[in-house]
Amino acid sequence: MKSFLYALVGLMLSSLAMSCTVVKQGEVGVKRTFGRYADRPYTEGLRAFNPFTSVIVKVPVQTENMEVSLNLPSKEGLNIRADISILYNLQPSKAPDILREIGRSYEANVILPVFRSTVADVTARYFAKDMHTGQRAIIEEAIKTQMGGLLKDRGIIIEAVLIKSIQLPANLARAIEEKLEAEQRALRMEFVLQEAQQEAQRRRIEAEGVRDAQNIISQGLDPNLLQFKSIEAFLELAKSPNTKVIITDGDMPMLMDLQDTNVRQSGIRD
Structure with a gap:
């Protein structure tokens, strides 16, 4: 018990x-x-x-968003202020190694230093204007690829690097805006010229069509056809009950209405 x-x-x-x-x-x-x-x-x-x-x-181990604000060096030596998001996650199987080798402050101890080094290396290859245009996606992908190569073996997966905002120097921003406006004006002028060329082409095609139609008509009006049409006209005039005076040279008839002639003559006598 x-x-x-x-x-x-x-x-x-x-x-x-x-x-x-x-x-x-x-x-x-x-x-x-x-x-x-x-x-x-x-x-x-x-x-x-x-x-x-x-x-x-x-x-x-889910996707984490690390926000960083820093100056990006450009190829021409300018510093561009930017806000950047780093999306990353940890490999679950690597969690013990991360805690042993890095500690719980892996963002500050590893991710941030690698990011600062990588972003300075990548953006220094591009002009400042490239960060404000379609080249931004290429820059983001280059930073992500380089960081991923350095951190993958440590169990840190970089999913994406997103440049959310860019603050260019005032002079550069104004120069870029002026260039974009000039490009827009050039595009508008090119559109106007294309419209004028299309209108000229339309008129040229229309004139060629009229000319071809006239050539076809003139080629079809041979003497035999004109004589045949004249005979048809004489036959139609013969069917008319009204008194007509027909003056012709044998080819083309000229019609005179006697009733209208008499009326005009009566008016003169009055």
């Missing part, structure tokens, strides 16, 4: 000595016992540990 009581008391004491924590989705837990990190991280779920000897350190 006494042994049973001793066992029960021991079980109760050991239960009191245990503690629990919940590892949530989007993070892993690494158990540290007497200052040493375990090799295998815990995934999400309820995890027990001895609070007198161990602790579970939680590390986020």
Whole structure:
């Protein structure tokens, strides 16, 4: 009976000595016992540990957004103020190594120094105006690729580098705006010239069509056809009940209405 009581008391004491924590989705837990990190991280779920000897350190592994503001050097030696977002995540299996080799301040100890070095190296290859135009996406991709190569082995994955805002020097910004305005005016003028050329082409095609139609008509009006049409006209005049005077040279008839002639003559006599 006494042994049973001793066992029960021991079980109760050991239960009191245990503690629990919940590892949530989007993070892993690494158990540290007497200052040493375990090799295998815990995934999400309820995890027990001895609070007198161990602790579970939680590390986020979902996408994190690191905001940085700094001056970017350009190829011509200017400093361009920019706000940049670094999207990254940690490989879950590498969480113990990250805690051992870098610590929990991996953003300040590794990511930020690598980013500053990389961004200075990449942007120095481009002119300041390139950071304000379509070259920005190329610059972002170059920074991401170079950072990813340096941090991948450490278990840090760079998902994207986004340049959110650029503050160019006032003189440079004004020069870029003037250049863009000049390009817009040139494009408008090119459009006007194209419109004028298209209109001239349309008129030329229309004139050629009229000319071709006239040539076809003139070629079709041969003497035989004109004589045939003249005979048709004589036949139609012969069917008319009114008195007509027809003056002709045998080819083309000229018609005179006697009634209208008489009326005009009567008016003269009056």
